Amino acid sequence: MAPFLYPPSIFIVFFSSLYYFISHITERGVMSYKVYARRFRPVGFEEVIGQEHVVETLKRALQKQSVAHAYVFCGTRGVGKTSMARILAKALNCDSGPTDTPCGVCPSCTAIAAGNSFDVVEVDGASNNGVEQIRDLRDSVAYGTYEGKYKVYVIDEVHMLSRGAFNAFLKTLEEPPERVVFVLATTEPHKIPDTILSRCQRFDFKALSTKALQTHLEDLCTQEDIPFERDAISLIAKKAQGSVRDSLSLLEQCYAFSAKGLTRDSVACALGVIADDVYGAILSAVSKRSAETALEELQAVLDAGYNLKEFVLGFMEYLRRILCNYVQDTTFSYLSFRQGDILRCIELLRQCEFDMQRSSLPDFQVELTVIKMCSLDTLITLEDLLQQGQDHTAPTVHHKEESIPSVGSKAEKDVSPQVKKEERAVASETTYTPAPIPPDEAREVAEERVPCEAEEPAETTEASHAMEHGVYTPDNHEKAQVFWREFLQFASNKKPVMGAWLELGRVIAFTENSIDVRFSPMHSFQQMELANPKNRAVLEELLREYSGSALTLHITTEAEVPQDSSAPPVSEESGDSTGGEPVYTGHEASLQDEVAREPIIKDVLELFDGELL
Template sequence: MSYQALYRVWRPQNFIDVVGQEHVTKTLQNALLQQKISHAYLFSGPRGTGKTSAAKILAKAVNCEQAPTAEPCNQCAACRGITDGSIQDVIEIDAASNNGVDEIRDIRDKVKYAPSVAEYKVYIIDEVHMLSIGAFNALLKTLEEPPKHVIFILATTEPHKIPLTIISRCQRFDFKRITSQAIVGRMELIMKESGLEYEEKVLPIIARAAEGGMRDALSLLDQAVSYSGNMLTEEDALTVTGAVGQEMLNHLAEAVYEKNAPEALAVLEKLLLQGKDPSRFTEDFVLYFRDMLLYKTAPALEESLERVLIDDVFTSISQKMELEKIYEYIHVLNQTQQEMKFSNHARIYLEVALVKMCQTEASIKATNLPEMNVLLERIATLERELQQLRSQPAQPVAQVEAQSSSKRANRSSKAFKAPVAKIEKVLAGATKQDVQLIKSRWGDMLNYLHQRQMRSQAALLNDAEPVAASPDAFVLKFKYEIHCQMATENNVFIDSISSILQELTGNLYQPIGVPEDAWLSIRQNFIKTQKEDGYEQEEQPEEDLLISEALKLVGEELLEIKD
């Protein structure tokens, strides 16, 4: 093919042509002039920002016949040979397809041989993060101490995937995304040198769609030139990139400001019929309001605007629109973007967002009015209480302490009283099957409480356990009296335990709380009463006899019985 893509024709051949990476090119040029060339470099950054181009320029500069020089001459035999790939001393390796140990071992074996033509043998390993762990390990020693005639240049878009042992052996240069202004400047030069005609609004549209990559920008420009006729127009650029023209954005913004929802939806319908992507349109509209916000707050920073061109219509709309509305519009659109990512109905979300934007002021007032009234009432109440406190005479310190101590005494006197009658009724009808059934599902019941976001209530049951149960109720023993009081006074919590156990066991049990000390006393009294009344069973199972003997030996406080 005789035709070459623009990004190949206009690949940088000098450091000065590498756009937007002055922090990298300046450092490399100084190193070349001072003859402080490192044995290994790591170029990292987004795609299309000049990593491989800078690596080739560096390879030409160190081998140029006019070295030391800040720029390769591109005229000598070495520069021309490296440019057209005829010199075998500059080796480009694609690590994506040569990522095994054998390929790296081959490099390690050949690296000791001196270059055949040039002064330095340069290895450019692209997408180096694709190498396997074994390949990285094989590269380590060679990369740290290569022969004096060898330079390694590693390029990657994902430096976090490279082992730190490799990074520490290289000089690292981070390439950044190229600004839209720099991309536009480069494309203007290309269009001028190529003799192509274009409208002024075309290049910013393409530059913004490239998202900081020069190669992407030149590919889009190449596509737009092929699509257009003799003149590259704004409509051609919008069609190729899928972006929305500023005229339509102005029209839509004015409809939203005037709360004209039918007109806003009609504009959206027209854009979607033209094949515009809802997600891309939402992004354009967010950037439109972002630029409007910057224009209103800092008019001098016109170069920071990404999406709009300052025209009369945009200026008129921005003067009418308040900052609070712009904040609200950006918030609504950003939320819509997040919702679109997880839905197949992006259009519906966008239509809802436009209607919501047309009704923002009414919704804000409707939302804030009740809250404001409540807040004003609370402020008035606090002011009245404060006035009453100021009008009351100051009390002596001793009197205040006496009142506080009496209150504490009153609080402490309200000790928890265990429901003895209910507990004895449960013990009278207690069965081993019921208590075992509740204990077997107790863990499931606690998990159920956590799932219902009742973690604070479930925490009360950490030191609680069911100790006796009848067919319709069970005794829940708490280690601490305060936990027992808090749990039993919360009727909703008690009902929740009962309903959850009913779902898990199929039986309706009513929980009866009791502190541990009170439980031991009630249980001993109940057993004693049963013996006196002659209700002791004549025959006990062997297991119960063992337990009773153990209780006699060590006491009930030191014995824990588990089924």
């Protein structure tokens, strides 16, 4: 028997026989209870689940007698890395081995299964991560093996080794003594130096699918005569997140909680999973736009002491199931929600989960999200919107003599010019309806803007001349682009720093008396500097000097919504000195911007207080 014959020291013989005795009794279940995770540990290659790619490769290597001297087993926790290492050790050291089917009954196999074999050395890399410990390991490796057997060193959490320890280990790994196999197990392979990785065969262990875990757990329950509901096992499998060990621990925990069997309710209670009824009640309140009821339901969850993150994740999972029903069955209907409404709720919760991580008031974030969900407008399809838009809005393009159409009290939102493409071609002869602007805003803008005509420009460039005609044509777009490019050159010559900063922005709207330049949040510093009244005045003076026209600059970031850019177009003859008709939408503007700027889309959005998704 191997332990008794190991190093000729009386002490070692004594302790090893004592250990063997204790473990022998333990194995028979006389002294202690084994947790499920240990009890149901795979003992042979055929019992490993979900890692067929590793099993097949190792079995082939064993059949061909070409086992490598070092392996890296990487993968998330509890997917069988250490178990696989032990099975490999059994396969190498079995009395009938090396073989791909270790017998499991010979002294070597039983000793390895019991964890008391001298042929398998397991080292915890997290607590033995120094150079000294690795030197000790290296020295013990040098002794070689006993009776022609293989010695398998399993270093768990190997990524925790220090740089010095890795270096000390390098030489041994490169040229290990015969019949020594290293298995380096890790959850974070990217932390292992390339010099180590390149000397090993690497196997990536997969996280198990929920379905695979569920099947495994159901088989186990049947085998152990544990009564179960499929929904209950499904909950455990999802909670385990791909880890077999976690799933077994959770199964054991749930069975201990409810010895009569595993029902969905008992498992939900044991795992702290929030019942579907709670989410259903909140969604019912959301569908009725009743923020008060929704918040009461949420408060009940908080009072019960549930974990907030679990609540948010569970809510997303609940919505995901509803969404799946919508996708699979077009006639499916849940409360008053459309498929898009569910998607938007999921998006809000996803954002909430992200915000919670950085917030010192996570419960407030959740409350805010529930309120937002209650205030979400019902999603309307674009076709419906366009149909309603045609029904409710006035003729879009009309001649100067025509009266201003007005619908209801929201007149400022209802003047929606639906410009068809062919109509745009004759836009120079037509004019858009001026939108009333609130008096305060109008005064403010009137003070800021001066009409081109009043300026009597001393010199008019071709580009600025083109801009004076409020024509919405690609031709004008080209000229406006040329104008802006040349102005940037001009500004850079006069004010190099400001010119360079201005180049970082992009022109999103070009009207006859204003230019909107927008900056990404990445360049918010430059935007703030340029938007500073003093600097803006300098730029506007440069613009006046270059174009001969008084052009107002609006310098914003993408997060801001400039008031003027959303103002509806104004006719030249309206006598209104505010606003300006967009004559140019830059190609560099994002697609979202372009769609939003389509007159018909813009007006429909304004008319119905919509948002573009």
